[in-house]
Amino acid sequence: MSLYALVDCNNFYASCERVFAPHLIGQPVVVLSNNDGCVIARSDEAKAVGIPMGAPLHDYHAMMKKHGVAIFSSNYALYGDMSARVMRSFHHFTPDVEIYSIDEAFLGLSGFDETTLPDHMRRMRRAIRQWTGIPVSVGIAPTKTLAKLANRIAKKYTSDGVYMMTDHDLMPRILGDIEVEDIWGISKRWGARLRQLGIGTALQLQQASPRQIRQSLSVVGERIVHELNGHPCLTIEEVQPKQTIMSSRSFGKMVSDLQSLEEAVASYTARAAEKLRQQNSRAGGIYVFIRTNRFRQNDPQYSNAAMVGFDDATSDTASLIRAAMGAIRHIYRAGYRYHKAGVMLTDLTAQDGGQMSLLNPDPTPDETRQSQDKRMAVLDRINTKMGQGTLFHATEGITLKGHKGGNIYGRRIHDPRIQGTERWRMRSQFKSPAYTTRWNELAQVK
DNA sequence: TCTGGGGTCCTAGGACCC
DNA sequence: TCTGGGGTCCTAGGACCC
Numbered sequence: 207m208s209l210y211a212l213v214d215c216n217n218f219y220a221s222c223e224r225v226f227a228p229h230l231i232g233q234p235v236v237v238l239s240n241n242d243g244c245v246i247a248r249s250d251e252a253k254a255v256g257i258p259m260g261a262p263l264h265d266y267h268a269m270m271k272k273h274g275v276a277i278f279s280s281n282y283a284l285y286g287d288m289s290a291r292v293m294r295s296f297h298h299f300t301p302d303v304e305i306y307s308i309d310e311a312f313l314g315l316s317g318f319d320e321t322t323l324p325d326h327m328r329r330m331r332r333a334i335r336q337w338t339g340i341p342v343s344v345g346i347a348p349t350k351t352l353a354k355l356a357n358r359i360a361k362k363y364t365s366d367g368v369y370m371m372t373d374h375d376l377m378p379r380i381l382g383d384i385e386v387e388d389i390w391g392i393s394k395r396w397g398a399r400l401r402q403l404g405i406g407t408a409l410q411l412q413q414a415s416p417r418q419i420r421q422s423l424s425v426v427g428e429r430i431v432h433e434l435n436g437h438p439c440l441t442i443e444e445v446q447p448k449q450t451i452m453s454s455r456s457f458g459k460m461v462s463d464l465q466s467l468e469e470a471v472a473s474y475t476a477r478a479a480e481k482l483r484q485q486n487s488r489a490g491g492i493y494v495f496i497r498t499n500r501f502r503q504n505d506p507q508y509s510n511a512a513m514v515g516f517d518d519a520t521s522d523t524a525s526l527i528r529a530a531m532g533a534i535r536h537i538y539r540a541g542y543r544y545h546k547a548g549v550m551l552t553d554l555t556a557q558d559g560g561q562m563s564l565l566n567p568d569p570t571p572d573e574t575r576q577s578q579d580k581r582m583a584v585l586d587r588i589n590t591k592m593g594q595g596t597l598f599h600a601t602e603g604i605t606l607k608g609h610k611g612g613n614i615y616g617r618r619i620h621d622p623r624i625q626g627t628e629r630w631r632m633r634s635q636f637k638s639p640a641y642t643t644r645w646n647e648l649a650q651v652k
Numbered sequence: 653t654c655t656g657g658g659g660t661c662c663t664a665g666g667a668c669c670c
Numbered sequence: 671t672c673t674g675g676g677g678t679c680c681t682a683g684g685a686c687c688c
Contacts, residue, residue: 239656246656262655280656307659307688393686424662426686452658501655548657 208438209320209346209372211313211327212353215292216341216361218309219247222288223278225339234275238263241458242279291338299330304442312350314442320372327368346370350440351433354390355380355408381409381434391430396423408434447485447554453478454548460499464538467496467547468531474549475530479523482551488519490553492526494533499545510537519555526551 215221219237224230234251245261255273257266289308296303302314327344334342345356352371360369387397389408399422405411412434420428429439453474461467471494482489495511512533530549
């Protein structure tokens, strides 16, 4: 059995600040968002005095003062550096590391002895504390989704910050106590949909029919069901270059003139371009947006965006800014109080051309014939099934969802992301009346 | 008065290609 | 009796994550 760990830095930003202010250990600490608008990180002590996540500073300032809460503006350069140190530490304990976010990583632990694994992770935890000053929690389980839950338990209920969830007798009790919304991948909306189906706990979702869940939550939801049952659908993945790069800010104060917006957008573009070059990519397009403050309901509202595509992808700051300036002039309207602007670099490609690779560089006549035969066999099978009218039988795993009329058959393809299941890929090419009739017949049979 | 800043994946339909 | 079959790319919208 393969095992995964989720390692999560406790109250990461607050912990980072404390590394450089050790007298604050044991004290309530919060870190604020850009412009010092709201709370984005809290130490355990700050949580205990009742400061919620996202709390606007102005609402809680007096209360924080009363409790002697230490308040920090955010320092992302520091957090990024601390994060890199923590992430590097993992490689001393397993080769298989996926950086999931600034404060979380999944570890692949296949090949480790299950009985000594918790101790191994405890050693890792102590080492990270010693090397970086950051406290972490570790959840171990057969799938990533379960490891996430195990991590919650490690944080809440253990003294040593490590919990391994492999005890099958305890599983139902543990999962029965977890609300569906606390599962990784299930948020409020999906939680509400599941509750309508009578599914309110992790245990109930674990026992639900994957097919039924797919109907309401798509293949993403189905994967979660499999994962809760200990069947991994998600694996450790290498860090990929970003597909889009975003840079945006809300302004400290309202701005109305074009020049201020231009200055802001130019600097956002420069930041984004820097990130772009760091990952050695070029952008094929740039998307620029501005908007008024949606919270000020009495103000006239305006929000718009423009997209510029390049004939040749570029990473040149000046070219990107030129394009962004054109876009902003296009969407700017006088008479509004703007609150936020941003740019997004899209259609990113690698700076160096990709390597060409062939499935079979030099097929022999025999191989060619074989692959053609294989193709014909598939077609034959489809035709046979069409003749028998069984193609859409439920056991074939076909889905009629989204069907608009005209689909006549699907092709069964294997989806490696779902263990032991297959997807039917539908086509909607056959629009002739005769085919539609045939479709209706087949649907009747079903 | 104040209310963050990033990202990813999936679905569905249509255009288009060989 | 009907009839090609397999694919990619694009866009917009909706969901999710930290």
